[in-house]
Amino acid sequence: MTSPEREYVSAHLDDLHADLDAWLRIPSISADPAHAGDVAASAAWLAEALRRTGFPTVEVWPTPGAPAVYAEWPSADPDAPVALVYGHHDVQPVDPPELWVHPPFEPTVVDGPDGPELHARGAIDDKGNVAFHLLGMRAHLAASGRDTPAVTVKLLIEGEEESGSPHFADLLRERRDRLDCDVVVVSDTGMAAPHLPSAVTSMRGLADVELTLRGPAVDLHSGSFGGAVPNPLHAMARLLAALHDDQGRVTIPGFYDRVRPLSDRERELMGRVPFDEQEWLAGPAASRTTAGEAGFTTLERIGARPTAEVNGMWGGYQGPGHKTIIPAEAHAKLTFRLVADQRPQEIGPLVQSWVEANLPAGIEAEVHAPPAGVAPCASDLDSPWMDALLSAIAQAWDSRADDVLFLKEGGSGPEADLVEQLGAPLLFLGAGLPTDRIHSPNERVLLPMLHRAAEATAHLWRELAARRPA
Template sequence: MSQIETYIQEHEGQFLEDLKAWLRIPSISTQPEHAGDVQRAAEYAVEQLKHLGIEHAELIQTQGHPLVYGEWLQASGKPTLLIYGHYDVQPVDPIELWESAPFDPTIRNGNIYSRGAADDKGQVMLVFKALETLFKVNGTLPINVKVLIEGEEEAGGESIEHYVKTYPERLGCDAAFICDTHMPSTEIPALITGLRGIIYTEVVVHGAKGDLHSGTYGGVAPNPLHALSIIISRLKDADGHIHIPGLYDKLRKPSHEEKTFWEQDPLHMNEAFLHEMGVSQLSGELEYPPLERVSARPTLEVHGIVGGFTGEGAKTVIPAVAKAKISLRLPPDLKSKEVFKLFEQAVKDNAPAGVTVDVINVHGGEGVLVSPDSEVMRAASSALEEVYGKAPVHLREGGSVPIAALFDEVLRVPVVLMGFGLPDDNLHAPNEKYSLQQFFNGIRTVASFLQKMA
């Protein structure tokens, strides 16, 4: 048994105790009454970094919650890795659905149950413990590291965005490593090779100056709810095709390797989606494989509509205004600002006569494409293969990880998205958990990854 493995096995109990202590701090970043807890969770991370051997570990005060920073730059001539994670967590409601208290970490069936167990304290802690293991076994690290942990990932992430844009040279590195994603299963290691960007909008349709009675005005009045339905049905048809002129023009063709992977669907996502959603058929662009549709195609979704009378019973109002929240997921190369302009134009072009329409840009973010051919990605791939016994699959995620886009855009380095969560970890939901097997395999993988980077 290697010294690394011996150290990990001998310290399993202590590693878990350190994780539990961190999980007990209810660092909910969106709830002002927990501001003190958020601060305590940040201080705990600083103590951990100091304890394991990272230098200059400190809190960086921001307009919001503090950043945690530390570095170790004594591996002369070796590459530098920027390590990212977050110590803040989601709220716990509905609290009554938790089987054990969300901030009383409890081990059941090989999992640790707690808010933040998977998202993201468990994953940050496994990186810390990988660093500790390397330090304790070798007295040194194989590469240089900079650690940057934020406390606002669940609350908009403004402070870290401001910091990265203001001090890009302080964060200078050869690669960034984000440990905040998951694998398809304990048997299938994965590296994330793409993320979609997003534009999130609100479409507001105005008709008459006030609500009207349909008995008196039905037949001559503009109906903003009807107009909104027409606009939405024209933006995306029943077959999932988006009709926004220019949208698909800049879409890059996926690689042959990706296309083959999606078409062969070795993860059986077709069946998985049917099961998870409880439906008898999938929706969307049927001419594309499901995995491509959810991760590499642009999609348009309506998230909410509100307008008129929505209570019990009947009221024959023609409302003066109706609103919809609509977003588009954008594969890399579709830039959020450009797409917003195309979207806004398409909404206005499709509005029926008689109504006026406002299109509000709520927020936007860019997608990321990570080539699997860089040295750092090969090191990550090799580390995963060493621990899991097989090479990782290359997946794109359909959602956004804004920090990945930020590192990609500002630092211009490869962004390794390697996480050890599982699909059933209940992120943002009651009974969030993290697999202990994944926690310890994560420590092994990250330790190996750093050694292979050297």
């Protein structure tokens, strides 16, 4: 099968590859203040690339943190729908650097079993997912013979997603008059496998908590005081061990009160996704066995159920040899992935009450929970915009819209802010794969996935225009 969009993309792949080679060399690590200049340079690079593509309006929007990039290309059709593309240009830290086979900011093409792979930090998360829109827009215009896109296209590419998007909601409020749209296209996700056209339909929310337990006022000699005073590390170990019951459910009272149950339709749709659990364990999961909430499949656990995870715990002496003490303090970091209709701002108080109810005598607790967090979000499976997305993906993957699989993304991002501030429905179009080692050493993107995604976005603008509101 072929199409004018595919022919254009195929003839201009070198442009996409050259763009990524230049952009991925910029170490735009938003979490590290030492790279603030690099994040600004990344925004400037993208702004120039968008101008080169033909966007008549391109602006770099400052924030109290890292800059975002805004672009707009109005359709000549005054009644055309308006689509806003969301992504981010910042990247994760590269630690530990010694585990990278190739330098993380020297893009390297490697032959893989499914085709050529591009290895670099940000190759898919999220510079690759943004870059395919540059080629996709040009393919759309060339295929349609238009001077302007069939829909008005806006892009908002932020610079702090990998740092929790602390200023994103404020930016949306401040720039609200520029961001009106009918639909938001999120390009920060992926698909099930190279040969399986699929669309993400939801993302989980996120709340984080840091616990500090205090016992004696100072570190004490374990020989003189051990067995006679409370040990905060013992208390922390017992507390965290009680975070889940023997069925893998979170034990915090009230945690599941707002959880929307999975419908039979949702479970049936998720069940269509081919999933080899042993292959997943040996590959991206790098684990010996599965674990989690009883009564749910692994795919349901990681995409459609809420979780509580201990991300780190520390306290006392951690140097060489022994220091025989009872430590004064113990610490732990926890995160909670949330599903519809949970509210991140309610998790901190629930944890506070649970900790207070389970503290042993002589131990004091401090629970620090940032008030904002990230809310969960989801697409409307029955909207005409979703029909347009499925049709675009199907054309790029030589498939049928009815055969496009639905995925639930286990990760979290600021997409709920877009829904809340702009009041527009979400679509997800991304080219990532579970094997792309996102956030890990040796991040990669499968280049054929980017090529197909560029074609899909070229189809998408035409398909959205055909479904304009009445």
